[in-house]
Each structure stands twice: as structure tokens, then as C-alpha cells.
Amino acid sequence: xxxxxxxxxxxxxxxxxxMKDYQNLSHEELYILIKSQKAYExxxxxxxxxENVLDEVSDILIEVLSKEKNLYTKIEICNVxxxxxxxxxKKMIVLxxxxxxxxxxxxxxxxxxxxxxxxxxxIIARTLAKMNIKVLPLMIASRDIxxxxxxxxxxxxxxFYNNVSNEKFIVGKLxxxxxxxxxxxxxRWKIVMAFSSFQDKDIVCRLEDVxxxxxxxxIREEAKRSLSLIKRCI
Numbered sequence: 001x002x003x004x005x006x007x008x009x010x011x012x013x014x015x016x017x018x019m020k021d022y023q024n025l026s027h028e029e030l031y032i033l034i035k036s037q038k039a040y041e042x043x044x045x046x047x048x049x050x051e052n053v054l055d056e057v058s059d060i061l062i063e064v065l066s067k068e069k070n071l072y073t074k075i076e077i078c079n080v081x082x083x084x085x086x087x088x089x090k091k092m093i094v095l096x097x098x099x100x101x102x103x104x105x106x107x108x109x110x111x112x113x114x115x116x117x118x119x120x121x122x123i124i125a126r127t128l129a130k131m132n133i134k135v136l137p138l139m140i141a142s143r144d145i146x147x148x149x150x151x152x153x154x155x156x157x158x159x160f161y162n163n164v165s166n167e168k169f170i171v172g173k174l175x176x177x178x179x180x181x182x183x184x185x186x187x188r189w190k191i192v193m194a195f196s197s198f199q200d201k202d203i204v205c206r207l208e209d210v211x212x213x214x215x216x217x218x219i220r221e222e223a224k225r226s227l228s229l230i231k232r233c234i
Contacts, residue, residue, distance in 0.1 A: 012039035012073030019044055027057075034060055039070040046073065050080030058088040065123070066099055074123060082130045089135040095124045097146035104149070104186055111222050115229070117160035117197065120153035129157035133164060140173045148177065149186050156194030171198050175206070189219045196226035204230060 005013075022044050025033065034045035042064065049057045058081065065077045081088060097103055102121045112118045120126040128139060128151070136158060142151045155170065164170060174191055181187040192210055195203045204227065211223040 008072070009038075009040040010070075012043040012070040012076070014040050014043045014047070014072070014076075019047070022048060027052075031060060034064055039073050042068070042070075043073045043076045046076040046080055050076075050083070058084055058091065062088070062091055062095070066095060078123065078127045081127050084131065086135050086138060089128060089131060089138050092124050092128060093138060093142055093147060093151070096128075096142070096144070096150040097122060097124075099123050104190075107185055107189055107216065107218050109218075111218065111225050115232070117157050118153075118193070120150065120157060122150040122153065125150040125154045129154040131158075133158060133162050136164065136170070140170065145181075145184075148181070149184075149190065152177070152187065152190040152194050156190070156197050159194070159197035167198060167200070171200050171203060175202075178206075185216055185219070188214070189216070189222055192219055192222045192226055195223075196229040199230055 009018075018040060022033070022041075025048065027049070030045045030049050033041050034049065036042050036045070046061060046064075049061065061077050061080055065074060065081070068074050068077065081092065100123060102123070104121065120129050128135060136155065139151045139155055139158075142148055152174075155174070158164075159167070159170060174194055178188065178191045192207065192214075195207055207223045207227050207230075211220050211227065214220045214223065
């Protein structure tokens with residue numbers, strides 16, 4: 001059964017016609033609207049604030065996103081943040097793994113059946129993954145264990161869909177992370193997945209080893225999948 005428009009609006013959904021009564025609001029008025037009790041008004045405020053993303057705008061959007069429960073409002077805020085710069089990325093990295101409970105806390109039952117790179121589950125990781133590749137050095141520098149678990153998804157996704165000029169450096173950092181956190185099965189699994197983004201012979205050798213020797217069956221299967229994706233791109 002399809003949701004009614006009223007039901008969708010309660011989840012933050014808007015159509016272009018919904019914008020007409022809000023187009024002339026000042027920034028100060030939009031700052032109030034972004035904290036409205038009505039989800040669709042928060043979505044409208046996010047879209048209008050996104051037309052001119054100042055530092056204080058990104059701060060407010062990140063604050064609202066950290067508490068937002070409604071799907072369409074979250075999507076709209078993320079759409080704005082994806083267009084932001086490294087300054088905003090720094091603020092978002094602090095929130096990795098801390099919003100919602102959609103992150104992987106245990107290994108999944110099976111690997112992805114897609115022939116593309118899976119979209120990160122963590123909402124901040126998903127947003128970072130779609131930002132300009134200039135934020136990549138910031139992501140590689142992360143040290144917090146919970147952030148690392150999520151940032152690997154962003155790095156893998158970004159590198160899979162972009163031509164990354166400093167590829168060897170990124171590969172080296174992922175390999176280093178793999179070795180440091182090799183007892184963390186979530187990190188090990190996610191890095192094996194991220195390896196699929198690089199057509200690198202050393203990565204292929206490492207994946208072949210994981211495929212044969214990792215103690216977790218799912219990680220061995222993920223290594224096979226990564227190898228097949230690399231071969232598909234050669």
C-alpha cells in the first residue's frame with residue numbers, strides 16, 4: 001500500500017509547490033524553521049539554506065542531522081552537506097558511528113550480491129563518500145576505532161567511483177590499517193571490500209591470501225568478490 005502525501009510529509013517529504021510560501025524567508029527565519037516540529041518544514045529549511053552554505057549553516061545542519069529521525073529530512077540535509085568543503089568534512093568525521101544504529105556491529109550473514117560498491121550504512125560515512133575527493137586525506141587520517149570502521153566504507157566507495165591520483169598512498173594506508181586492526185573482524189572485512197576499488201597487483205596478492213586463509217568464511221567470500229570486481233574492471 002502506497003503512503004499518502006500527508007504520511008510522506010510527516011516523514012519530511014516535500015514537493016516543489018511546498019516551497020512557495022517559504023522562498024523569501026531570511027537566514028535567521030530559516031534557522032528557526034530548521035528546528036520546526038514539522039518534518040517537512042525542516043526539509044524545506046534545509047533545501048533553502050543549502051542555496052548558500054555558510055559555516056554557521058553547516059553547523060546547524062550537522063546539529064539537526066545528529067538528532068533527525070525522519071528519512072526525507074535526513075536525505076535533504078545530506079544532499080546539502082555533500083556539496084560542502086573540507087572544513088565541514090572535519091566536523092562530520094567526529095560524528096562517524098555516532099548517529100543512529102544502522103552500522104554493522106557484527107559481520108553480516110552474506111556478502112553483497114551487487115556488482116557495484118555498496119552504499120555505506122552509517123549516514124555520515126554515506127555523506128562523506130559522496131563529497132569531493134579533496135576530503136580523502138582527512139578520512140585517511142582518522143584514528144578513532146569506531147570512526148575507522150565507518151570511514152573505510154567512505155574511502156572504498158569514493159575510490160571505486162573516482163579516479164584517485166594518489167592511489168598508491170591510499171592503498172598503503174589501507175594495508176597499514178589492515179595490519180594494525182587485523183584482530184577486528186569488522187575492519188578486516190570492510191578493508192577487504194575496499195580493496196575492490198584498486199587495480200593493484202599487491203592488493204590482488206593480498207586478496208588471494210585472504211581468500212585462502214582468513215578464519216572467517218564471510219571474509220574469504222568477500223575477498224573472492226573483490227577479486228571478481230577488480231578483474232571486471234581490468
